[in-house]
Amino acid sequence: MSKRSLIIVPTYNEIENITALLTALNEKAKDSDILIVDDNSPDGTARAVKSFMVDHSQVYLLSRDKKNGLGGAYIAGFQWGLERDYDYFVQMDADFSHRPADVPRLLKALETHDQAMGSRYIEGGSTSGWSLSRILISRGGNIYARAALNLPFNDLTGGFTAHRRGVIDSIGIKEVTSKGYAFQIELKYRTFKKGFKQIEIPILFKNRELGTSKMSGSIVQEAALRVLQLRNLNLD
Numbered sequence: 001m002s003k004r005s006l007i008i009v010p011t012y013n014e015i016e017n018i019t020a021l022l023t024a025l026n027e028k029a030k031d032s033d034i035l036i037v038d039d040n041s042p043d044g045t046a047r048a049v050k051s052f053m054v055d056h057s058q059v060y061l062l063s064r065d066k067k068n069g070l071g072g073a074y075i076a077g078f079q080w081g082l083e084r085d086y087d088y089f090v091q092m093d094a095d096f097s098h099r100p101a102d103v104p105r106l107l108k109a110l111e112t113h114d115q116a117m118g119s120r121y122i123e124g125g126s127t128s129g130w131s132l133s134r135i136l137i138s139r140g141g142n143i144y145a146r147a148a149l150n151l152p153f154n155d156l157t158g159g160f161t162a163h164r165r166g167v168i169d170s171i172g173i174k175e176v177t178s179k180g181y182a183f184q185i186e187l188k189y190r191t192f193k194k195g196f197k198q199i200e201i202p203i204l205f206k207n208r209e210l211g212t213s214k215m216s217g218s219i220v221q222e223a224a225l226r227v228l229q230l231r232n233l234n235l236d
Helices: 018-028 045-053 070-083 100-109 132-149 165-170 182-193 217-231
Strands: 005-011 033-038 059-063 088-091 115-119 126-128 161-164 198-202 204-206
Touching (some): 070 088, 070 165, 088 165
Antiparallel strands (some): 088 161
16 A cells, blocks of 8 residues: 655745645655645735645645744644644745655655655755855754754754654654744654654755745744753653
8 A cells, every 4th residue: 555645835925936836746746745834824825725726636725823933834734644644744845945856755765764854964965045154054053953962964954854654653743842943953853862763865955036035043043042952851
C-alpha cells in the first residue's frame, strides 16, 4: 500500500506566489496532497486557494483567525494531517525559496529515514540571492544552535523538512512552543533526542522574488533565546 503524503504550506499575504506554487506542486509532487494553512491574509491568499481547489481535489485550505506564528500554523497543519491518517509530512515555504521539484527527493529519503532535512550547508547545498548580512546571520545562527544543542547537523534553521508520521506522533508536537525559526530548530532537536534516524538532503535555497519576507529581528532573537531554553528541557 502506497504511503499518503501531505505538503503543509503556511501562508500570510502570499497572493503573488500561491497560485504558481500550487500549480508547480501539482506538477512536481502530483502524488502528494497539499494543505495551505492561511493566517487570515488580508491580500486574498485564501480566496486564490479556494479558486484553485475547484479543479484540484488534492488541495485543501485550513484558515486560521489571525496571524499567530509559523510554529502555530505548522502544528495546526500537522494535527489536521494526523486526524486524516497521512503517513508522510512535508514542511515548505510558499515563496519558492524551497523548490517544488525537491519535494520528491525529501519523500524518497523517508524510505530509509524518519526525518529528511533540506540543507543549504552540506555538499551540494547552496543559497541564491542573499545579502552578505543574511548569509552571516543564517550561518552564525546554525553554528550557534549546533554547538549549544550538541547536534551533528549543519542546517537547523531551514524549513524544508519531511517527516514520517511516527516522528510527529512521538515528539510531543502540542508541547512545541517556538513560533518563528526556532520552531524548525526545536522540531529537529526533539526528533534527535527521541532517537529517530535523520538525514540532511542538499537543496538550493532561492531568495523570494515576489512578496515580502517575514524575517525580523524579533524572530532571530526568539531563536537565540529558545535554543538556550531547549538545552534545559528533559527530552530523554
